[in-house]
Amino acid sequence: MLGYLLFSGVTTGALYALVALGIVVVFKATAIVNFAHGELFMIGGFLAYTLHVMLGLPYVPSLALAVACTFLVGMATDRIAFRPLMKSNMVALVLATVGFSFVLKGIGRSIWGGRGDYLPFPPLVGFDPIILPGDIVIVPQQLVVLIGALAVMVVFAAFFRLTRIGRMMQATADNPKAATLVGIRTDRIYMMTFAVGGAVAAAAAALMAPLTLLYPDIGFSLFIKGFAAAVLGGLASLPGAVIGGIGVGVIEALAGGYIHTSFLDVSAFVVIMAVLVLKPTGLLGGARLRRV
Amino acid sequence: MTATRLGFALLLGVAVSAPAIAQAPGVTKDTIKIGSFGPLTGPSYLYGKLVMNGIDVVFDEVNAAGGVHGRKLVLVREDDKCNAEGGIAAVKKLIHQEQVFLIHGGGCSNAAIAARDEVEKAKTPWVVFAAVADSVSAPVAPNIYTTALYASLESVAQLQFALDKGAKKIAIVSMRDAWGRQRYEPMVAAVKAKGITLVADEELTPDANDATPQALKLKAAGADAVLMVLYPKPAAVFLRDAWKLGYKPILVGQTAISDPAAFEEQVAVPGATVNFSTISMVKYVPDDPAVEKWRKLVEAKFPGDRLSTFNLFGVGSAKVVVEALKKAGPELTQARFLKALGELENFDAEMFGAPITCKTPDHRCNKAPAWLKKDPGGPTKVLGVTKVAM
Numbered sequence: 001m002l003g004y005l006l007f008s009g010v011t012t013g014a015l016y017a018l019v020a021l022g023i024v025v026v027f028k029a030t031a032i033v034n035f036a037h038g039e040l041f042m043i044g045g046f047l048a049y050t051l052h053v054m055l056g057l058p059y060v061p062s063l064a065l066a067v068a069c070t071f072l073v074g075m076a077t078d079r080i081a082f083r084p085l086m087k088s089n090m091v092a093l094v095l096a097t098v099g100f101s102f103v104l105k106g107i108g109r110s111i112w113g114g115r116g117d118y119l120p121f122p123p124l125v126g127f128d129p130i131i132l133p134g135d136i137v138i139v140p141q142q143l144v145v146l147i148g149a150l151a152v153m154v155v156f157a158a159f160f161r162l163t164r165i166g167r168m169m170q171a172t173a174d175n176p177k178a179a180t181l182v183g184i185r186t187d188r189i190y191m192m193t194f195a196v197g198g199a200v201a202a203a204a205a206a207l208m209a210p211l212t213l214l215y216p217d218i219g220f221s222l223f224i225k226g227f228a229a230a231v232l233g234g235l236a237s238l239p240g241a242v243i244g245g246i247g248v249g250v251i252e253a254l255a256g257g258y259i260h261t262s263f264l265d266v267s268a269f270v271v272i273m274a275v276l277v278l279k280p281t282g283l284l285g286g287a288r289l290r291r292v
Numbered sequence: 293m294t295a296t297r298l299g300f301a302l303l304l305g306v307a308v309s310a311p312a313i314a315q316a317p318g319v320t321k322d323t324i325k326i327g328s329f330g331p332l333t334g335p336s337y338l339y340g341k342l343v344m345n346g347i348d349v350v351f352d353e354v355n356a357a358g359g360v361h362g363r364k365l366v367l368v369r370e371d372d373k374c375n376a377e378g379g380i381a382a383v384k385k386l387i388h389q390e391q392v393f394l395i396h397g398g399g400c401s402n403a404a405i406a407a408r409d410e411v412e413k414a415k416t417p418w419v420v421f422a423a424v425a426d427s428v429s430a431p432v433a434p435n436i437y438t439t440a441l442y443a444s445l446e447s448v449a450q451l452q453f454a455l456d457k458g459a460k461k462i463a464i465v466s467m468r469d470a471w472g473r474q475r476y477e478p479m480v481a482a483v484k485a486k487g488i489t490l491v492a493d494e495e496l497t498p499d500a501n502d503a504t505p506q507a508l509k510l511k512a513a514g515a516d517a518v519l520m521v522l523y524p525k526p527a528a529v530f531l532r533d534a535w536k537l538g539y540k541p542i543l544v545g546q547t548a549i550s551d552p553a554a555f556e557e558q559v560a561v562p563g564a565t566v567n568f569s570t571i572s573m574v575k576y577v578p579d580d581p582a583v584e585k586w587r588k589l590v591e592a593k594f595p596g597d598r599l600s601t602f603n604l605f606g607v608g609s610a611k612v613v614v615e616a617l618k619k620a621g622p623e624l625t626q627a628r629f630l631k632a633l634g635e636l637e638n639f640d641a642e643m644f645g646a647p648i649t650c651k652t653p654d655h656r657c658n659k660a661p662a663w664l665k666k667d668p669g670g671p672t673k674v675l676g677v678t679k680v681a682m
Binding site: 265 | 334468494495496497499500501502504505506508509512524525528529532536537538557558559560561562
């Protein structure tokens with residue numbers, strides 16, 4: 001049983017990690033939590049569904065196009081919910097993202113909601129189980145999710161370290177005023193940040209949709225888990241988001257398997273609270289910085 | 293003097309009966325206005341619009357034959373959007389603005405529960421057609437009856453079905469929100485009443501994306517029947533994970549998963565639903581030749597629609613309402629309608645698992661859930677009916 005639970009926990013945790021990455025990348029740059037991030041996941045998933053199931057495009061091009069479209073929706077998040085209120089207080093900014101999340105959910109419901117409570121998404125490979133060493137049975141899509149999530153994380157890391165725009169995003173996240181002083185267009189960087197967050201959300205959705213099934217309310221429930229993972233790992237730490245996500249997934253699976261299934265949802269939050277009591281900035285969060 | 297007395301008696305008779313007719317809202321010389329509420333839009337329209345479409349074709353048939361005691365039946369629809377505030381607004385409009393004679397509706401339980409106070413206060417007769425929550429029809433109200441099944445009955449029926457199939461080790465997997473608890477608690481009570489010990493009792497949340505722990509535990513417990521108190525989405529996740537683990541118990545659903553064919557499509561894993569059976573409020577599937585007449589009527593009146601199970605809910609329930617209206621007589625009042633409805637016994641409404649009896653203390657007229665199963669690649673079939681003594 002342990003093998004099954006660990007594998008299932010790591011697979012779900014990879015999903016949470018991808019959601020958390022999108023939350024953290026926006027938080028690092030803008031110091032706000034984008035409450036519309038869950039709905040970006042939902043929109044990305046449904047776009048992939050439309051392309052792959054309704055229009056018949058192959059899986060990989062559908063995933064790529066969904067990521068590209070949600071990248072644009074992420075830009076819209078910046079333009080509509082963040083940019084107009086940049087100089088406002090934090091509460092206004094957060095409320096704007098909450099409001100935008102409702103707008104996206106309404107759009108999702110009106111376009112796809114009438115098709116049924118939830119929609120199946122065909123997997124990249126068939127559903128016939130694979131038996132791993134130790135007699136652990138998995139479905140191939142779980143491997144696709146793990147490999148896909150790893151690939152996204154590697155691309156993400158490479159983007160930040162190796163590309164000019166990635167380094168500019170890092171610089172803006174570290175010190176927006178200094179970044180402006182050296183000529184970085186921080187307004188465009190913020191837009192790119194939201195866009196990249198959306199793209200990661202869409203990638204997560206398209207990978208996970210064959211396992212989770214799609215429905216218009218999926219965004220908020222995954223956002224909460226992703227946010228919990230980001231808090232556990234450290235809201236300003238990208239590696240922390242990954243560790244936090246995997247951690248939340250594994251804790252849930254083990255609690256459900258060894259304590260009781262009614263503890264599944266709450267267990268991760270109990271652990272997070274315990275971690276935050278001991279280390280308020282999260283597992284990999286650094287010391288609090290005061291920007292001057 | 294005799295003529296005077298006779299004239300006076302006639303005048304007295306008119307004076308006594310006229311107010312009764314004048315006081316009945318929604319009733320004219322030629323029409324009876326019947327209000328209906330339920331979701332007309334959104335994914336839950338199945339439980340509202342489609343049921344009302346079934347009612348409509350029954351009313352058309354009755355009207356074509358001259359109506360009920362010469363009065364044509366007019367259906368007025370309100371959209372409650374399957375939420376509580378929508379339910380309240382809809383019944384208020386039907387009662388106070390449209391002034392309907394009776395309400396024949398209630399598709400979503402949350403809307404129906406919210407609307408109940410208003411309908412009870414107004415004393416408008418209400419025949420519930422699809423909402424299954426226990427608290428829609430309990431506690432008993434003099435003006436509220438239901439032709440729908442109800443949650444605690446379904447829970448008992450699920451257990452009975454598993455036992456009838458020869459299951460020896462029973463397990464439950466359930467949601468524990470308000471919806472789930474109103475089914476889970478009667479189910480557990482029924483299990484205890486039969487002296488059975490559950491081999492596993494697991495919880496699954498409505499937005500679960502993985503049910504591996506639940507499936508593993510049920511498999512480890514050796515459960516040969518799993519009673520599912522789940523919405524379709526977590527049920528689909530559970531079936532997929534159970535199938536992945538090679539775990540194939542008898543899987544017993546309820547009316548939240550009322551269409552095995554749609555559920556099979558949504559699970560989308562070949563063979564995962566082979567042992568799945570679920571409850572239906574009606575004893576026919578849409579492609580049964582016995583309902584060919586209703587198929588033609590529905591598809592003629594609503595072009596583009598195909599006959600669905602939910603249309604058949606409406607057909608059966610409308611026949612009950614029409615029968616009560618007939619028995620209430622031409623001097624129609626709400627009190628007479630309720631009396632006639634409350635005296636209805638063994639009435640064959642054609643659609644339900646057993647003849648309808650509203651002459652029960654609990655005003656719940658339908659206690660015979662039917663069972664549906666779909667073999668992979670094959671049609672949905674009706675397995676039989678469970679008569680639950682409650």
